[in-house]
Amino acid sequence: MLALLSCTSRLQRASATANWQPRVLACAAHHRPSLCLPRVRRRWVHRAGFWHRFDSLPASSPMRRPPPQNKNHLASPPPPLQPIPSPSVLTKGGGGGGPNNHIAPRGAAQIYSTLVAVSRRCGCTAPDQRYGSMVAVMKDAAEDAADRKARYVTSAEMARHSSEGDVWVAVQGKVYDVTSWLPLHPGGDLPPLSLAGQDVTDAFVAYHPPSAWSALGRYRVATLSDHAVSDVSRDYRRLVAEFAAAGLFDRKGHGCAASLCAMAALLLAAVWLVLATASVAAHMAAAVSLGFLWMQSGFLGHDSGHYVVMRGRALNRAVQVLAGNCVAGVSIGWWKRNHNAHHIACNSLDHDPDVQHMPLFAVSPRLFGSLTSAFYRRAMRFDAAAPFLVSYQHWTFYPVMCVARANLFLQSLLLLLADTHTRVPGRLAELAGVAVFWAWYPWLVSGLPGGAGERAAFVLVSFAVTGIQHVQFCLNHFSAGTYVGRPRGDDWFEKQTRGTIDVACPPWMDWFHGGLQFQVEHHLFPRLPRCHLRRVAPLVRDLCRKHGLPYQRCGFWEANARTLRTLRDAAMKARAVAAAGGPPPKNLLWEAVNTHG
Template sequence: MATPPETEPAIKKYISLQELSHHNKRNDLWISIHGKIYNVTNWANHHPGGDLPLLNLAGQDVTDAFLAYHPITASKYLHNFFTGYYLSDYTVSEVSKDYRKLLTHFSSIGLFEKKGHGVFLTLCFMVFLFCASVYGVFFNDDPFVHLGCGGLMGLFWIQSGWIGHDSGHYQIMKTKGFTRFAQILSGNCLAGISIAWWKWNHNAHHIACNSLDFDPDLQHMPFFVVSNKFFNSITSYFYDRKMNFDGFTRFLVSYQHWTFYPVMCLARLNLFAQSFILLLSKRKVPNRVQELIGLLVFWIWYPLLVSYLPNWSERILFVIASFSVTGIQHVQFCLNHFSSSVYVGHPTSREWVEKQTSGTLDVKCSPSMDWFHGGLQFQVEHHLFPRMPRNHLRTISPYVKELCKKHNVPYNCVSFLKANVLTIQTLRDAALQACDLSNPIPKNLVWEAVNTHG
């Protein structure tokens, strides 16, 4: 049945942006899209992207965010939530106008739909890595081969992470059913990471990019802080708890520039834990049983594979090798945001382009290394166009650079080595301030680090 179009009322009713901002609670959640006001209070519990994106942007004009995350076809369902009100002071900035033109252009030439052979090649690579690792464990007695197999398992998990990341943003297979199968297989079953947890966490990160109190990707206390603002024990609105900067945290943070890489080698343990914490919580989790069964499959085959090794020393080295290699991916996640501009407070949608570009960092690399970075090398492009298949990110990069240049918004791009240097410098600066809180503290440590180092 065709969906009836929205009909324009004979006499339009208006409310101001200030009045709209009062409708920002879970039981009273209004948003504006193209100047029309929608009540999505009841929809929040059914929103495919989870309730956090709606809650974080409630009471605002969210046009750019809506367009970034939804295909054009999603607009036909908005009439179900229309309140009859319009935004009296609805305006569109020049940068938003050009951003929306780019969205329309990319959509008109089919870039959001043309996924190429990237997913197929990645899956083939994953099969090769997994089979090579298992074969080496079962059919070779050389301890060094077993150690290498652990490294191959880590590479396999990295590629699995890219598939999970992509599938959380767009349909990577021909149908939603096959996409869901790929998610559960590559994430839950073969990597031990819940795709439900990943989508919940990652959607919040995109909407609240580099907000210290709303973005979970910056909330790593007691191990790491990227801003002295954490010294004030701010509240995490993602985890719904206060992040206390106590004596123990201060001690760990004081050495964070030394512990960063070692901790990243074990960061996967946190993802294992977070997956179970979500699935065993009281939160509404779609397909909870399916997710748990997928994790159970991982915790059967991986320990069995490790137990097949001849002695405990080789088993431990295999696990360390697999965790350490996949730690490269955890480092990559941090490089794109740790050394970028941060802020405290509620995410906003009216400056969508500015917020997304200032909080991200591109990594310069040759096309031959795209498989290694999995799309994260084009982080600015990805944050502006999250539904864009990764094989097109290099294609749209010149357009994004031109958009940023035209409107004088940040477009930070450095080499992989320089990104590491910036990240360590940011952590070191915060560590030195944690050692001596009596020293004057700059207002924005991370932004200073980026601009100081290029």
């Protein structure tokens, strides 16, 4: 701590005698109040990298809490830090001799690194550079030079760089050429391609951890000359910053170990009921247990795909393969590719694979125009058979959901075995995990003492129970707003709220929905652990109300009714198309194989 204060004091003395540009030392302000600065907890709070007077915060701010009444804590704030000299001044010696000389040659970047290291040794948090102007950032001389040399481009000029071989994006007004990064992007190439040529700040803030920000600099090519931030985006980023300052993104709290134990108990119960009993009813109970096992493994795989649920990334990856590939037989690589495309283009009829179910389902009559899927890279043809199938989709919805899991198995095998062009990290490990599933599940089914009829019933019941989860996925989006075209970076918040629906349920039912009932909050804050979604829901609702955006929420049965009404409305219009004579059939089998539920 003494070393940290000493470095800060030297920087303050250096700024008193040198010509300086406005810079704020953010690193020394990031101490945990409970550890390093207990005196400021009565009248001052720490938010988004700065100290604020408690009474200056908005009344609705989640950071405004009643101050503790501790007489041992002083009411005065910490002494304000003076702006430090610009890195260029420091590297020149600060205008003379004196105390500056022994730190000036080191440069601002090294001083910054030293302060970070000292603060971490003291148990303090490191500076947060995720939110641009909302958090002070100390630049080094190289970054200042890059700012001076960067050319300026307009949004229209940047929009021309939106092809697969030429991808530019802007984050906080800085333009980056990420074409070479696409094959290495952990989230796949589809999200950057969907938003290419646009300002993607909101999406970048939502989906990326702090470590991703440090990798942007090497791809910097220009600066936006007409950069602007909407009121909605400004409020959204402020809310993200407050959640980060409160540590919500770091506190998992959802009980990964408890989930794994529950999954183990369900699996052991199913195995015991099959092998140790001769009752058909007990065997069907084992199938029900397997269905709930797959539901919980899906929730755990979903959590581990959005944020780190274990102490390290290697363990987190192991949980993904265990929950997805080994237990459920679904490739986590296929799921992440599909799910990332869904999140970034929520309810886009031609970019979101979760609303592309032709020829079985059509959530909008606009799908009758044979749109081209950006995910599957082919046309979703509304052929002669599709009008007939879609005409009865409100009747076939639940039966199809009962067997929809079979399609997930097929899609996983197609990706891992047949699709050699798509990059799948750890393909061999995923294949091994899927092989584990196809070893234990057929073995368990073969252990049933009954004939083929009992075994078929066992498989159907296990699929039907986990079909509840497929229904849950559809309830969140089928009856929400849809659109055609690429997602836009400047209305990302609006598209997420219009394309999602929350399902109201009591807290004791959270295990049943796995956090998916807070779909609006999850889409806006995908890195937020599910245990916090109920807490932040009122803040999201207030933000939507402030900007006149829909915040859709209904009960479980009402959500089912709304979904069926949406399907029926499209079915009636499909019947009209069928009566008028639809287009000739083409490639119906392939369309059916690529249906998602």
